[in-house]
Each structure stands twice: as C-alpha cells, then as structure tokens.
Amino acid sequence: MAEALLALKAYRVSLKISDKYLEVIRGIDLKLAKGEVLGIIGESGSGKSVLLKTMLGLMDYDSYRVDSGTLLYEGESMLELPIKKRYQILGRSIAYIFQNPKQSLSQRKTIQYHFKEQFKVLGKPYDASYVKQLLSDVGIENQTTLLKQYPYQLSGGQGQRIALALALVAQPKVIIADEPTSAIDATLKLKMMKLLKQINEKYGTAMIIVTHDFDVIHHITQRVVVMYGGLVMNEGDTQALMKASVHPYTRGLITCAESLKDMSSTLYELSGYPLNPLNFKEACPFAERCERKTISCEAMVPIMETYRGERYRCCHPYLDANDGGLAHA
Numbered sequence: 001m002a003e004a005l006l007a008l009k010a011y012r013v014s015l016k017i018s019d020k021y022l023e024v025i026r027g028i029d030l031k032l033a034k035g036e037v038l039g040i041i042g043e044s045g046s047g048k049s050v051l052l053k054t055m056l057g058l059m060d061y062d063s064y065r066v067d068s069g070t071l072l073y074e075g076e077s078m079l080e081l082p083i084k085k086r087y088q089i090l091g092r093s094i095a096y097i098f099q100n101p102k103q104s105l106s107q108r109k110t111i112q113y114h115f116k117e118q119f120k121v122l123g124k125p126y127d128a129s130y131v132k133q134l135l136s137d138v139g140i141e142n143q144t145t146l147l148k149q150y151p152y153q154l155s156g157g158q159g160q161r162i163a164l165a166l167a168l169v170a171q172p173k174v175i176i177a178d179e180p181t182s183a184i185d186a187t188l189k190l191k192m193m194k195l196l197k198q199i200n201e202k203y204g205t206a207m208i209i210v211t212h213d214f215d216v217i218h219h220i221t222q223r224v225v226v227m228y229g230g231l232v233m234n235e236g237d238t239q240a241l242m243k244a245s246v247h248p249y250t251r252g253l254i255t256c257a258e259s260l261k262d263m264s265s266t267l268y269e270l271s272g273y274p275l276n277p278l279n280f281k282e283a284c285p286f287a288e289r290c291e292r293k294t295i296s297c298e299a300m301v302p303i304m305e306t307y308r309g310e311r312y313r314c315c316h317p318y319l320d321a322n323d324g325g326l327a328h329a
C-alpha cells in the first residue's frame with residue numbers, strides 16, 4: 001500500500017450517556033493512502049459516524065471520550081493535541097460532507113454567502129471565478145443564478161453538488177462523504193458516483209465514502225472496510241472482497257444487496273438486528289446472527305487476521321480452522 005495519509009490505530013471511543021460512558025468503537029485500525037478512495041460499509045449503528053466524527057473532532061467535545069489509540073495525519077500524531085487544535089489542523093485538510101448537506105447549510109443565507117464564508121474561514125479573499133470553476137466541476141451550469149438561491153430552493157442532487165463544491169474550496173487532501181447517495185434517486189445516484197470519481201481523478205483527493213450501498217462501494221472505491229458492532233470485521237481490495245469474501249457478515253450483506261436487485265429471486269435477509277452497544281460483551285458482536293457460530297465466537301472478540309501483510313478478516317471459524325485452504329478474501 002502507498003504511504004498512508006491518515007492512519008488510525010487501536011482506536012477506542014466511549015460515548016457519554018446519562019453520565020456514564022458506553023464503549024461504541026472497540027479498537028479500530030484504519031489506513032487511507034494519498035489519493036485513495038476507501039469505502040466504509042456496515043448496517044446502521046455499526047459506529048461509522050462516531051468513528052469518523054470523533055476522529056476529526058466534529059462531535060460535541062463533552063459527549064465522548066477517546067479511550068485509546070493513535071491517529072497519524074501525514075505522519076504527525078493528532079490525538080495528543082488539544083481537540084480544538086486537532087480540529088484546526090484536520091479541518092484545513094479534511095472536508096466532511098454530512099448526510100443531508102442541504103440541511104447543514106443556513107436556510108436564510110444564499111449559496112454565495114456560504115462560499116464567501118468558506119473563503120473567510122480560510123483567510124483568503126473571495127475568488128468568484130474559482131467558485132464558478134468549482135461549480136462547473138461539480139456539474140452545475142447555471143452558476144450565476146444558483147449562487148443567488150437559498151438552500152431550501154435546491155433539489156437533493158443540487159444540494160449534494162453544492163456541498164462538494166463548498167468542500168473543494170479548501171482544496172482538501174481528503175473528502176469524507178457520509179452517505180452521499182442516500183437522499184437522492186437512482187439516476188442522480190449514478191451521477192453522484194461519477195462525479196466523486198471525477199473529483200478524485202482531477203484533484204487527486206483521497207476519499208472516505210460511508211455508505212450502506214454496495215453499488216457505491218463497487219463503482220467508486222478501491223478498498224473497503226466492513227464495520228459491525230464497533231469493530232472492523234473485514235477489509236481489502238473492493239473487487240476481490242465483493243467477489244470472494246467468505247466472512248459471514250460481509251457475505252450476508254452482499255447476498256442481501258444482490259437479492260434486492262434480482263427481482264426473480266426470493267428476498268434474502270440477515271437474521272436478527274444489529275447489536276446495541278448496551279449489549280456489547282467479550283464475544284464476536286455478530287455471533288448471535290451468524291450461521292457459522294462456534295464456541296469461540298461467544299467467548300471472545302475475534303482478532304484481525306492479516307494476509308500478505310494486510311489486514312483482512314476478523315472471524316473465529318476461520319481463525320480456528322487455521323485457514324487450511326480457505327479463500328483469502
């Protein structure tokens with residue numbers, strides 16, 4: 001793997017709930033190379049947003065505690081820094097696009113106002129022609145009209161594009177997009193996927209795409225991380241993992257996605273529901289729902305196996321079988 005731009009190691013986070021701390025992120029390692037597009041997939045409640053928002057300092061500082069871990073950005077250690085300082089450094093280089101970007105804009109201010117604010121935050125004079133260039137890059141043609149509009153006048157697709165253009169003002173090295181296609185229809189989804197790919201290619205911006213959608217993972221990411229119960233269960237090259245992963249959770253998610261697409265087949269669903277952090281214990285979080293469950297699954301949290309030096313699977317049945325001839329995916 002190329003040099004890591006961002007590297008997270010053994011990261012644990014607890015959320016403060018009614019004056020008590022509840023562990024939600026339970027020891028996560030993550031790497032993002034320069035220019036890489038990484039996908040993070042997992043059911044609702046897996047911990048995707050808490051992971052990324054706490055890492056960047058985007059959550060209310062009093063609402064959580066980082067229990068352990070290291071975070072390196074361009075080789076510099078971040079977690080020891082006061083959270084506001086960390087946010088300043090990371091905020092300049094990493095843009096976070098929220099799930100409903102239209103709602104994260106001030107509804108009473110024009111789109112142009114939002115661009116001007118971005119320049120102000122960066123301490124740069126407003127550059128109208130650069131803004132028009134960015135709007136054109138994200139596929140907005142009627143730029144002058146659009147700059148005069150208010151967020152509530154935008155369609156879902158336009159909202160996503162504006163959020164992307166606003167993020168690009170700072171020329172970030174990383175864009176983190178939280179569910180970039182969840183609020184738009186299928187045709188716009190395709191356009192958004194193409195757009196993210198174009199931005200990655202044109203500017204070399206590395207990306208972390210958080211999604212529930214394997215189409216998005218398949219079409220735009222090079223590597224994927226599968227999260228469940230505050231852990232990474234499986235990770236690797238996107239195409240290899242989608243084709244050949246034997247991890248029961250990954251396989252279950254992929255089978256669900258495929259059965260939804262294939263109108264002639266019976267709908268497949270993963271049994272049970274995602275585990276609530278209140279019920280986390282020293283066991284594999286997926287054990288209760290897993291068809292391959294063994295005694296080990298209920299006795300301890302599985303460790304991550306590596307293959308050719310890369311992390312790839314966290315699953316007791318495969319660990320216990322000592323991997324005799326099992327597919328490395």
Ligand SMILES: Nc1ncnc2c1ncn2[C@@H]1O[C@H](COP(=O)(O)OP(=O)(O)OP(=O)(O)O)[C@@H](O)[C@H]1O
Nearest residue numbers: 015017024043044045046047048049050051276277
């Ligand atoms: N502010 C909060 N107070 C209490 N619990 C929270 C809070 N934010 C998140 N959680 C809990 O932490 C766990 C992880 O949530 P998180 O939002 O990170 O999941 P996610 O994988 O991003 O889900 P989704 O795909 O639905 O956005 C969940 O069980 C969630 O209920």
